[in-house]
Amino acid sequence: MHAVRPRLVALPSTALFLWIIGLCLLPSGLNSSSVENTNSEGDPNSVPSEKPAPNPVLARLGRVPDWSKLDVYQRTIPEAEFVHLLNHVYARSPEDYEGYIELFPGRARILKQSNHPESGFYDLYFLTDRRKTKEIPRYWTPAWQLDRLKENENQPLKGIHIAIDPGHIGGEWANFEQRFYKIGEDTIPVREGNLTLQVAKILKHDLTALGATISLTRDSTEPVTKQRPKDLKREARAWLLENKGLAPDSLVERTANRMFYVSSEIRTRAEILNEEIQPDLVLCLHFDAAPWINPYKPAFRDKNHLHILINGCYSRGEFKEDDTRFEMLERLLQRTYYYEVALATELAEPMARETRLPPFSYDGQSGKSVNDNPYVWARNLLANRKFMCPVLFFEPYCMNNKEVHSRIQAGEYRGLKEFGGVYKKNIFQEYADSISTGLVKYFRKVR
Ligand SMILES: [Zn+2]
Numbered sequence: 001m002h003a004v005r006p007r008l009v010a011l012p013s014t015a016l017f018l019w020i021i022g023l024c025l026l027p028s029g030l031n032s033s034s035v036e037n038t039n040s041e042g043d044p045n046s047v048p049s050e051k052p053a054p055n056p057v058l059a060r061l062g063r064v065p066d067w068s069k070l071d072v073y074q075r076t077i078p079e080a081e082f083v084h085l086l087n088h089v090y091a092r093s094p095e096d097y098e099g100y101i102e103l104f105p106g107r108a109r110i111l112k113q114s115n116h117p118e119s120g121f122y123d124l125y126f127l128t129d130r131r132k133t134k135e136i137p138r139y140w141t142p143a144w145q146l147d148r149l150k151e152n153e154n155q156p157l158k159g160i161h162i163a164i165d166p167g168h169i170g171g172e173w174a175n176f177e178q179r180f181y182k183i184g185e186d187t188i189p190v191r192e193g194n195l196t197l198q199v200a201k202i203l204k205h206d207l208t209a210l211g212a213t214i215s216l217t218r219d220s221t222e223p224v225t226k227q228r229p230k231d232l233k234r235e236a237r238a239w240l241l242e243n244k245g246l247a248p249d250s251l252v253e254r255t256a257n258r259m260f261y262v263s264s265e266i267r268t269r270a271e272i273l274n275e276e277i278q279p280d281l282v283l284c285l286h287f288d289a290a291p292w293i294n295p296y297k298p299a300f301r302d303k304n305h306l307h308i309l310i311n312g313c314y315s316r317g318e319f320k321e322d323d324t325r326f327e328m329l330e331r332l333l334q335r336t337y338y339y340e341v342a343l344a345t346e347l348a349e350p351m352a353r354e355t356r357l358p359p360f361s362y363d364g365q366s367g368k369s370v371n372d373n374p375y376v377w378a379r380n381l382l383a384n385r386k387f388m389c390p391v392l393f394f395e396p397y398c399m400n401n402k403e404v405h406s407r408i409q410a411g412e413y414r415g416l417k418e419f420g421g422v423y424k425k426n427i428f429q430e431y432a433d434s435i436s437t438g439l440v441k442y443f444r445k446v447r
Contacts, residue, residue: 053113053116053118053119054115054116055242056113056114056115056116056322057113057114057115057320057321057322058321058322058323058324059263059318059321059323059324059382060239060259060262060263061235061259061263061264061267062321062322062323062324063323064322064323065322065323065325065326065327067110067112067122067326069326069330070122070124070326070329070330070333072137073124073136073137073333074124074125075125075126075127075128075132075134076127076133076134076136076333077126077127077332077333078126078127078128078130079103079106079126079128082108082124082126082332083103085332085335085337086101086332088370089312089313089332089337089341089368089370089378090311090312090313090314090328090331090332091313091314091319092313092314092315092316092364092365092368095316096314096315096316096318096319097314097316097319099111100114100319100320100325101319101325101329106125106126106128107123107124107125107126108123108124108126109121109122109123109124110122110123110124110325110329112322113322114319114320114321114322114325115320124329136333136334136335138334138388138389139274139278139388139389140278140279140280140281140389140390141160141280142335142338142339143339143342143343143442143443143446143447144446146159146160146443146446146447147159147447148447149443149444149447155210155211156210156211156440156443156444156447157207157210157211157212157439157440157443158211158212159211160211160212160213160280160281160443161212161213161214161215161277161278161279161280161281162207162212162213162214162215162279162280162281162282162283163214163215163216163217163273163277163279163281163282163283163387164200164203164204164214164215164216164217164282164283164285165200165216165217165218165269165273165282165283165284165285165383165387166193166196166197166199166200166216166217166218166285167192167193167196167284167285167286167287167383168192168193168196168261168286169193169218169221169222169223169261169265170191170192170193170194170195170196170197170221171191171193171194171220171221171222172221173193173221173222173223173261174189174191174192174193174194174221176257176261177193177261177262179191179192179193180192181298181399181400182298183298183299183300183405187405187409188408188409188411190399190400190405190408191221192286192287192289192399193221194221195287195399195408195428196285196286196287197218197219197220197221198412198428199285199428199431199432200216200219200285201219202412202428202429202432203283203285203432203435203436204216206432206433206436207436207439210436210439210440212439215277215279217269217272217273217277218269223260223261223265224265224268224269224272225260225264225265225267225268226268227260227264227268228260229253229256229257229259229260230256231260232256232259232260232264233252233253233256235256235259236252236253236255236256236259237252239255239259240252240255262382263382266382266383266386267382267386269383269387270382270383270386270387270388273387274386274387274388274389278389279389280389280390281339281343281389281390281391281392282383282387282389282390282391282392283392283394283435284383284384284387284391284392284393284394285394285431286393286394286395287395287396287397287398287399287404288305288306288307288360288395288396288397288398288399289398289399289400290303290304290398290400290401292400298400300400300401300402300405301398301400301401302401303398303401304357304358304397304398304401304403304404305357305358305359305360305396305398306351306352306355306357306358306359306360306375306395306396306397307359307360307367307375307376307377307395307396308344308347308348308351308375308376308377308392308393308394308395309344309367309377309378309379309381309384309392309393309394309395310337310340310341310344310370310376310377310378310379310384310391310392310393311331311336311337311340311378311379311380311381311384311385311391312337312368312370312378312379312380313366313367313368313377313378313379313380314328314380315365315366315380318380324380324385327385327386327388328380328385330388331385331388334388334389336389336390336391339390340390340391340392341370341371341376342442342446343390343392343438343439343442344373344375344376344392345371345373345376346438346441346442346445347392347434347435347438347439347442348373348375348376348438349438350434350437350438350441351375351394351396351434351435351438352375353434354430354433354434354437355396355397355430355431355434356422357396357397359374359375360375360377360395361374362377362379366379367379379393381393394431394435396431396434397427397431403419403420404427406419407419407424407426407427408427410426410427411426412426412428412429413426
């Protein structure tokens with residue numbers, strides 16, 4: 001949980017939510033040295049201002065970051081590596097962070113409040129003397145620091161703590177979170193949150209047998225958050241007022257619903273994951289869906305594909321959010337990318353082979369390619385940003401594809417069944433096997 005800057009402490013926490021997005025544009029001339037923080041090591045002293053500070057720009061239900069938490073990363077990253085990670089992975093393009101993160105010889109200067117330069121800057125100094133390398137603080141152990149495996153070790157995942165996050169909630173909430181559809185009489189409704197939980201349970205069993213310690217972020221089709229949409233109505237109304245002006249009750253209700261099943265639910269899972277579970281790796285399980293042609297009249301789509309997401313590709317709007325910018329920097333400085341990209345690339349081949357799915361492709365706006373693997377994409381999602389360790393986010397199978405629907409109807413069976421002339425495992429086991437095969441392949445190679 002991030003502490004609030006002293007200047008803001010007097011405000012009740014609900015007021016923080018009222019600040020979610022200020023539409024104030026950044027004034028030009030952010031380079032002005034008159035506002036530069038001259039204290040080294042990110043001293044939070046700011047230049048006094050006559051103007052009252054506008055509400056900071058934050059993600060939904062986000063909190064004002066405590067920039068001093070970056071102090072532990074001072075002089076831990078060489079300049080070339082910082083710039084490479086920022087441009088190659090985290091920023092959609094260099095223009096997206098212009099004015100928010102500025103590069104100077106020996107340091108990066110980060111604007112603390114994007115719509116209020118008077119609140120000052122955080123200076124992150126680069127590592128210049130490699131002989132003085134410092135340990136990077138992180139609760140997860142990188143793959144390359146794990147104990148070596150014995151020859152013929154039959155538990156290649158021994159000593160690794162993996163958290164599995166079954167995406168969404170499912171059950172009676174599935175319709176509410178818009179992860180539900182039903183086509184045909186006497187069919188089982190498709191609920192993404194139920195499907196991901198079913199895969200998670202198989203994966204937990206199989207990865208445990210391979211030696212891993214497994215934690216699930218949820219093990220039922222009930223929300224992890226204690227908040228409900230009615231508790232978030234005030235925040236939703238305030239957020240709308242700040243962003244869109246006075247909103248009708250129907251829109252307030254829809255916004256509060258989304259704040260419940262996306263923002264509050266994922267943020268609660270992230271708190272538990274970062275503070276209690278503290279795994280070495282998180283696997284976020286999802287099923288993809290092709291957009292409906294008419295959402296009021298669901299009909300099967302031909303599309304069916306696979307992709308694996310790692311964190312990256314922040315847009316200018318996301319860099320503008322103070323908490324998002326801070327969390328991006330934390331990920332960059334923890335070097336989660338190297339683990340994520342190596343593992344995703346290694347898993348792509350067994351997953352593609354096992355599922356027989358072609359790659360999904362982004363247009364470079366919401367997702368970015370980081371290497372020549374067509375299945376691996378960088379994208380900034382709440383879960384793969386807030387879980388502060390390496391995260392792989394899986395998106396195989398389009399749930400509204402006719403064959404996928406038939407396979408979901410077939411449930412968990414032993415052996416193989418024929419679909420469209422091909423004999424296949426049950427879809428849940430196939431999904432789980434494709435991941436465990438890839439994990440074994442990767443950890444046998446690196447340990
Ligand atoms: Zn999903």
